Amino acid sequence: MAELQDLLGLVNYWVFIVLMMVGFYVVIAQGNLIKKVVGLNIFQVSVFVFYISMGKVDGGSAPILDEAVKIYSNPLPHVLILTAIVVGVATTALALALVVRINRAYGTIEEDAIQAIEHDEEDLA
């Protein structure tokens, strides 16, 4: 019973690991450059979930000073994740901008097709 509680109590961490693996798999396995960015986003969001879960203190309230409240959750990981979200947004924007330019230059955003084109170019060079 205690084990089951542990298992359920750690549900956030299970979600983190599942999301992380899903994201990571999509990044590796997908050949479409946009889908890779989607995978990368899922991967990054899993880390946000991880940090935010880590800041939770059992029975703690939101970290706003109040005389009635004795225990607060740890606000630091949340603040860190605000920064990480900004970084994530910047990365996504840049990745999508690159995909747009790749599409203009190659006429495709499928990795296999791009690799075939690049391979031909190398033979010519």
Added chain:
Amino acid sequence: MIEALSHNMTASDPWLILLVVVPLLSAPLCILLRSGIAAWSVATAVSWVVFAIALYLLNTVMESGTMIYRIGGWDAPWGIEYRLDAVGAFVIVIVAAIGAVVMPYARQSVAAEIPAERHYLFYAMMMLNLSGLLGIAVTGDAFNLFVFLEISSLSTYVLISLGSDRRALTAAYRYLIMGTLGATFYIIGVGLMYQMTGTLNISDLATIMPAVAETRTILAAMAFLTVGISLKIALFPLHTWLPNAYTFAPSVVTIFIAATATKVAVYILLRIVFTVFGQVDIFAHFPIQPVLMVMAIAAMFLASLSAIWQENVKRMMAYSSVAQIGYMVLGVALATETGLTGSIVHLFNHAIMKGAAFMAIGAIIFATGAVTIKDLEGIGRRMPLTMAAFVVAGLSLIGVPLTVGFISKWQLVSASLELNMWPLAALIVLSSLLAIVYVWRIFEVAYLRQPHITEHNPKIVPLSMLIPTWILALAGIYFGANATFTLDVAHAAARQLMGGL
């Protein structure tokens, strides 16, 4: 005396933060100016100011020890603390020196390779990149380090995508994917450490670490950190993003990132292994030593072998970088004072020689547009000065005595002999033989073949490109013949790391 010392430890030195803030603020300034030449002037001036600050900081650190700056006046571990010790000071001098030499070179090379309307954006990105790389080396906070890592990485992706070949775009995209995975692995590692220690301050982490070192959480943290940082270092076999990124980036970008970015990533590895885990017997708890050593040796041999078969000179030098990264990581894996000294001094030495090599290649591209070995036939006679600088850099890559490459390899060989690892010493020497093969391929084509007669003469390489190339080439000889200064600093840095701060 003790009072004076402790006073020095708590005093905040604003130059630490100015080192990062000056280039950071110059980036938006470059964009506001909207003119290529104005942005270049600002960037060049800033790179020299930053170099002066870096030299001052190195001098102060070597004389009076670790420097600290508390951001907003908050004491660590509550506030973010900037902390500069000998390793950090050495790394910022490497980055700032390369920045200061590259910027004068950049004007003509960038004018030839990048459309004029993008010049001011290019210099803004260079400044952001410089700021990020310097920030990594001065910050004393593990999460702040991540932010700087991403500042430098994001600007690098943009800079690579500015290359004139369309393959620059895919190279930048692939680097972005791999780089982001690496950086995210790093914050997962930092998060796991925070979970166990409740702190992000690097020296605070080091103090608390022994109490929690044997938990599974920390083991997982160490695994994530090692893989994440190795991606950024381009340690074999996680180097796949590097060759194309170096090959298709504009010449100036290749010079700058080849000489600085991977070095700073090695610095992060040193920080984690020897500072954060400095008071833990890390090699007893984690199998990091054999992993790093095997990967380093694989890099030394396989990347050198790949370099031999390349037809594109930039890609050949890129593979050579992967091989040289092997030497740096090997010193880390040896984990002795001599090995670390070799590693740290090689950060500097490799920055100089690879900087000179890529500058010479950049000048050849500027003058003739040649990038393949075949195009280089007889180039030694048509561009004697540029090619001579390349020869110096090439000899250094091999590790010929009186060049900087020899100093690093000598340190690494002595370190392996100290540990009675004869086979390892033999492997270091053997891998240098592979460097002879690929460097010789270029020498042979450049000097022993007839130039194409039909082609028009190469453009004259301007002095603004030739002088920086020769500054680095001559530095490669000077610090090879007289390595007291670099070895002293590297040794002090290694001693500090081994002593766990």
